Amino acid sequence: MYDLTVVIPTFNEKSNVRPLFQVLQAALMGQNWEAVYVDDDSPDGTADEVRALASEVENVRVLHRKGRRGLSGACIEGILSSTSEFCAVIDADLQHDEKILPQMLGALQKDETLDLVIGSRNISGGSSGDGLSPIRKWGSDQATSITRRLLKIEASDPMSGFFMVRRLSFNQIVTTLQSEGFKILADMLAASSGRWNILEIPYTFRERHSGDSKMSTAVTLEFLSLLLARLSGGLVSIRFVLFAAVGFSGIFVQLAAMKLVLSTGQISFVWAQTFGVFVAINSNFIFNNLITFRDHRLKGSAFFKGLFSFYLVCAFGALVNIGIANIVYSTLSSSLFASLCGAIAGALWNFIASSLFTWKTR
Ligand code: GDD
Ligand code: MN
Numbered sequence: 001m002y003d004l005t006v007v008i009p010t011f012n013e014k015s016n017v018r019p020l021f022q023v024l025q026a027a028l029m030g031q032n033w034e035a036v037y038v039d040d041d042s043p044d045g046t047a048d049e050v051r052a053l054a055s056e057v058e059n060v061r062v063l064h065r066k067g068r069r070g071l072s073g074a075c076i077e078g079i080l081s082s083t084s085e086f087c088a089v090i091d092a093d094l095q096h097d098e099k100i101l102p103q104m105l106g107a108l109q110k111d112e113t114l115d116l117v118i119g120s121r122n123i124s125g126g127s128s129g130d131g132l133s134p135i136r137k138w139g140s141d142q143a144t145s146i147t148r149r150l151l152k153i154e155a156s157d158p159m160s161g162f163f164m165v166r167r168l169s170f171n172q173i174v175t176t177l178q179s180e181g182f183k184i185l186a187d188m189l190a191a192s193s194g195r196w197n198i199l200e201i202p203y204t205f206r207e208r209h210s211g212d213s214k215m216s217t218a219v220t221l222e223f224l225s226l227l228l229a230r231l232s233g234g235l236v237s238i239r240f241v242l243f244a245a246v247g248f249s250g251i252f253v254q255l256a257a258m259k260l261v262l263s264t265g266q267i268s269f270v271w272a273q274t275f276g277v278f279v280a281i282n283s284n285f286i287f288n289n290l291i292t293f294r295d296h297r298l299k300g301s302a303f304f305k306g307l308f309s310f311y312l313v314c315a316f317g318a319l320v321n322i323g324i325a326n327i328v329y330s331t332l333s334s335s336l337f338a339s340l341c342g343a344i345a346g347a348l349w350n351f352i353a354s355s356l357f358t359w360k361t362r
Contacts, residue, residue, distance in 0.1 A: 002059070004033040004105055004164075005087045007078030009071050010050075012042045013092040015210045017049045020092055021060065027098040031105065034059040037092070038078040040069050069295035071161075071214070072187065073179030079170060088164040089184070093211060095131050096162040097203035104164040107199050115169035115196040118155055118185065119162035119203045126157075126202030136215070143223065150227055151190040155198055158186040162203070169196065180238040180295065181226045182219045190230045218291050221245075239361075242292040243351045246284050254280035285310045293359040306358045313353040321346030 006024060010017070021035060039047040039062060050062040063081055065074065079087045086108050090096045096119060104117040121128045122144070128137050140159055147158050163185055173191040181187060189196075225241035236244075258276030261267050267275075285307050289298055298306040325342025329335060355361045 002032050002034045002082070002084045003086060003109075004028070004031060004101075005079070005082035005084040006033060006035045006101070007075055007082075007087055007089045008035060008037045008092050009074040009078065009089070010037050010039045010042060010046045010092045011069070011214055012044045012046060013211055014042070014044045014046045014049045016092045016094060017046060017053060019209055020090075020094055020098075021053060021057075023094065023098050024090075024101075027101050031102065034061065034082070034084070036061045036063055036078045036082060038063045038065065038074040038081075040065050040074060041067070067296075070180055070182075072177065072181040072184040075184045076174065076177055076179055079165070079167075080174070085167055086164055087167060087170065089161065091161055094209035095206050097206065100201050100203050101164070103201055107201075108164060108166055111197075111199075113197050114199055115166050115192070116188070117164045117199045117201060118157060118160055120155070120157035120160060120200040121203065121205050122156040123200055123202050127204050129204040130207045131205030139220075147186050147227065151186065151230055152194065153186070153189045154194070155189055156200055158189050159183060160185055176234060178226060178229060178238050181222050182215075183223055183226060186223075187226060187230070218294050221291055239292055239355070240351055243288060243354075244347065246287040246292055247347055247350070249287065250280040250284045253283045281311065281314050282307070284314075288354070288359075293355075293361065296359040296361055298359070309358045310354055313350055313358060316353065317346045317350040320349040 006028075008020065017037065024033075024035060037046070037050040037060070039050065041047070041064065047062050047064045050060065054060040054062065061081075063074075063078055065077070075089045078089070086105060088101060088104065090098065090101075100119055104119070107117050108114050120126050121131075128140070132140060144157065144159050147153060148155075151158075161184075165188070169192075170188075173188060176191045177184065177187050189198075221242060222238055225238040225245075228241045229236055229238050254276040256276075257279035258272045261275050262269065262272040288310075289303070289306070321342040323342075324345040325338045328341045329338035332338065
């Protein structure tokens with residue numbers, strides 16, 4: 001059994017596997033530790049590279065996930081796969097300074113009331129160094145200040161992907177964590193709602209060793225959804241927030257498409273409206289496939305099969321919408337309220353049914 005498990009989420013990081021292990025080994029010399037690479041079936045063969053490394057050294061494992069994507073989920077599974085009393089999470093690309101790991105471990109071992117140690121760029125002695133472009137640095141600063149205010153987080157660097165946690169503490173909150181996101185630390189801090197005893201240790205963020213960042217627009221949208229999900233007190237998930245936002249965009253697509261064909265003067269309103277709805281269903285499918293369900297994205301022939309099943313799901317959704325609205329209207333006779341109830345019931349149906357049948361998330 002090891003004292004420390006270092007969890008390393010990887011996606012297309014083949015050429016960073018060995019360099020990272022080398023610096024970890026140097027930093028943790030004399031400690032009883034293991035490395036777990038959690039790989040989401042990277043096309044570049046990262047998992048095979050880890051297997052090759054594991055055949056040479058004792059303390060390396062791979063957790064090879066098939067058909068799944070997501071940084072937070074990878075970190076959670078990596079931590080849950082180990083038995084160590086302490087778990088660290090570090091990026092594979094050598095951007096985080098592994099040299100502070102012994103200090104993090106020492107602090108947790110010395111002080112039993114300490115739950116979490118964060119590697120921070122935002123306290124004296126730490127910095128974002130050359131690790132972020134000016135525009136990403138700006139975005140990161142904005143996200144940090146919004147997150148700290150909205151989620152009432154005191155730590156200076158909730159966006160950090162570099163931390164070490166006590167297993168017993170982690171186990172208390174793990175069931176409430178969102179596996180779809182990119183910012184597991186922010187989620188953990190929100191989940192612990194001020195009860196945790198936290199220490200921050202400064203470090204300087206470095207440039208990526210090799211390969212490309214997985215940061216993207218979708219990641220940013222996912223992050224905003226995490227904030228909303230947390231603010232709802234866990235009532236809605238990241239995925240549901242994204243699904244609802246796409247549905248909302250569909251209203252505008254429908255209006256624009258309807259207006260466009262109506263303006264030709266060749267078509268009646270009913271047909272223009274039908275056309276608008278059809279275009280909106282298609283655009284909702286495309287955006288949900290790109291963003292909401294990007295970890296289960298459908299490609300090739302699966303795309304068209306999925307689109308067809310989405311048509312069926314939405315057709316039933318319309319029936320659910322009308323049926324519920326009718327029931328509410330007949331008891332409360334408020335048309336606005338009844339219509340709203342119908343819309344919410346229809347949206348819930350669409351979300352649950354498309355998760356199950358179109359993108360098959362469970
Ligand atoms: N298993 C898995 N699945 N790993 C992933 C996935 C995924 O879907 N997406 C990214 N990773 C891995 C990458 O391979 C890398 O090792 C690590 O997660 C971080 O991804 P990067 O693409 O390098 O992110 P970044 O450098 O833009 O941002 C990172 O550093 C920031 C500063 O600490 C992240 O850790 C951020 O959360 C963090 O704020
Ligand atoms: Mn990185």
